[in-house]
Amino acid sequence: MLDKAIKGSGTYWSWIIFLVVLMVVGFGFYLLQWFQGLMVTGMGRDVSWGFYIGQLTYFVGIAAGGVMVVLPYYLHDYKAFGRVTVLGEFLAVGAIIMCGLFVMVDLGQLPRMLNLVLHPNLTSILFYDFIVLNVYMLMNIIIGWNVLSAEQKGVQYQKWVKVLCYISIPWAFSIHTVTAFLYAGIPGRHYWLTAIMAARFLASAFASGPALLIILCLIVRKFTRFDPAKEQIRTLGGIVAYAMILNVFFMLLELFTAFYSQIPGHMHSIVYLFSGLEGHGKLVPLMWTAAFFAVVSLILLIIPAARRKESVLLAACILVIISTWIDKGFGLVVGGFIPNPFERVVEYWPTVPEICISIGVWATGFFVITILYKMAVSVKEEIAP
Amino acid sequence: MGIDRRSFIKIAGLSAIFGLGGKAAFELLAPGDVDASLKDIPLTQANTWGMVVDTNKMTDEIMVACKSACHKEHNVPEWGDSRLEVKWIWTDTYEHTFPNQGHNYLDEQFAEKHFLVLCNHCDFPPCCRVCPTKATWKREDGIVMMDQHRCIGCRFCMAACPFGARSFNWGDPQKAPIELNPQFPTNPDYPTRTKGVVEKCNFCAERIARGLIPACVEAANAVEEDSLVFGDLDDHGSKVRGLLRSNYAIRRKAELGTGPNIYYIV
DSSP, rough: OOGGGGGGOHHHHHHHHHHHHHHHHHHHHHHHHHHHGGGGGGSSSSOOSSSHHHHHHHHHHHHHHHHHHHHHHHSSOOOOGGTTHHHHHHHHHHHHHHHHHOOOOOOOOOOTTHHHHHSTTTOOOOHHHHHHHHEEEEHHHHHHHHHHHHHHTSSSSOOHHHHHHHHHHHHHHHHHHHHHHHHHTTTTTTTTOOHHHHHHHHHHHHHHHHHHHHHHHHHHHHHHHHOOHHHHHHHHHHHHHHHHHHHHHHHHHHHHHHHTTHHHHHHHHHHHHHHTTTOOTTTTTHHHHHHHHHHHHHHHHHSSHTTTSHHHHHHHHHHHHHHHHHIIIIHHHHHHHHSSSTSOOOOOOOOOOHHHHHHHHHHHHHHHHHHHOOOHHHHHHHOOO | OOHHHHHHHHHHHHHHTOOHHHHHHHHHHHHHHHHOOOOOOGGGGGGSEEEEETTTTHHHHHHHHHHHHHHTTTTTOOOOOTOOOOOOOEEEEHHHSSSSSOTTTTOOHTTTTTEEEEEEOSSSHHHHHHHHOOEEEEOOOOOOOOOOTTTOOOOOOHHHHHHHOOOOOOGGGGSSSSOOSSSSSOOOOOOOOOTEEEEEEOHHHHHHTTTOOOOHHHHHHHTTTSSSEETTOOTTTSHHHHHHHOOEOTTTTGSSSSSOOOOEEE
């Protein structure tokens, strides 16, 4: 089936070349980081995780969000999603590849990465995250590939594939729960030390993942002869609406606990993020953008007549993606480190090499997604009447 | 005669940790030397190493001496940039050392006073719990140890430590500004690190193994006796326990339950 990915139009090849150029540029900057060390990033002793780990967190969410097409199809027998499950699965594969690469570029000693497997520490959440993410990626590759090749041959896929599908559903929840546990179990980082962290992660994942999927479906419809169809996109829009409501609700719960209790440690990071602390407020404009976009997207998503217009839905999805990205891909990680353990405010901002390396990783992820989607769509075009 | 199994393992382990191959390891393991270094020295047999800082005796001068002795002993480079800084032992003011424990009516002298801070060698260290590769672990004698050859540089431990006690080598220490590090490495007997690994205070495990007290304690006591005391907190008769019996002492962020083992007499 992979052969389908090497037969494409001029637009397809231009897009591929564009991504490859970004990948090469990113790799160039990675070489700089490789030789000089992580000092080329904006991270430091106080904010010791930054843009990279933020992206890891965000794209675990995108990967988990893919389950929102798999679950209704397999558990609720919602037949319409049969057309798009493979798109959800392949999106998850690309997202997890990004996660893996973001961890790799964040490591100080990449050549020693195998120590994770050679000397695993069973009390470390990172070890479990490594396992669940890799297994989830493998599952999605196997499921997507088998379902698609069965579709191509016009036969029903084998039973064990279906069993794997059922396992993959709770597994999707597990990847984001475990990722939340990376943060939620750390003493002394008040912004992260919250029992609803995993729930918040899942809510934002089930908003951002399907939102990205809707955008991808619309792109697929525009550039290929395969139409993911109106009903599917509309149902996904409903899922995004519910998930985004939960996401905002959970954030409000955090605000209540912090500000009604008035416990300084619980308030500091939030105050830093939304109004600045001790004269430092680099993230304030970003966080208010996220809040504003969240509110606007909710208005667009909650009003049924608005949501059902695909152009409005597209706009709402873009707002959801930006809003959840700022919240989880940036503010969450950085905010957790500010103020530092000495209650001093040391700010963080990514550097050019850091951003370029990240762009390289995003390009790699979308390169994989493009190839897998090209394959899937070509098969679907072939079998279409 | 000779060394027992326990000591052998300890020394062999230590040698491995510090990458003391070949000659250095043989020197350390040479029976005569080992017998001599272990005799009459209860130091190497503690259950819970800890430290007591007598803040009444501590002065800025002593703290500078502590930091200088430690950083010289362990080849800690000077970066001249607070973002890249590597610190094993340093100082901060009351409100930053003991957040949430200050109040509006704190005596000015006290509020502006500096306190010595370093790794707390916690009883239940979150850094060791989160390390994915066991590159940092709790030794039997209580020291929270670091293996810089095992560390993959994920910095999870830095996120987990509530005391900001861990430093990352954001750049290659050998390439730290030469004008700030005219003589680097400062101690040829101690390894330098590579870029991309985490490091922190090791309670001078390499000195303890030789029957010496930590460099900072030695430096502090050279100026003012008992301003900084090191010993076994599990030993009822130890000096540290004596000080804790006769003085009121506090710890940093004890409410988090990590069990810090640095005590501050106030």
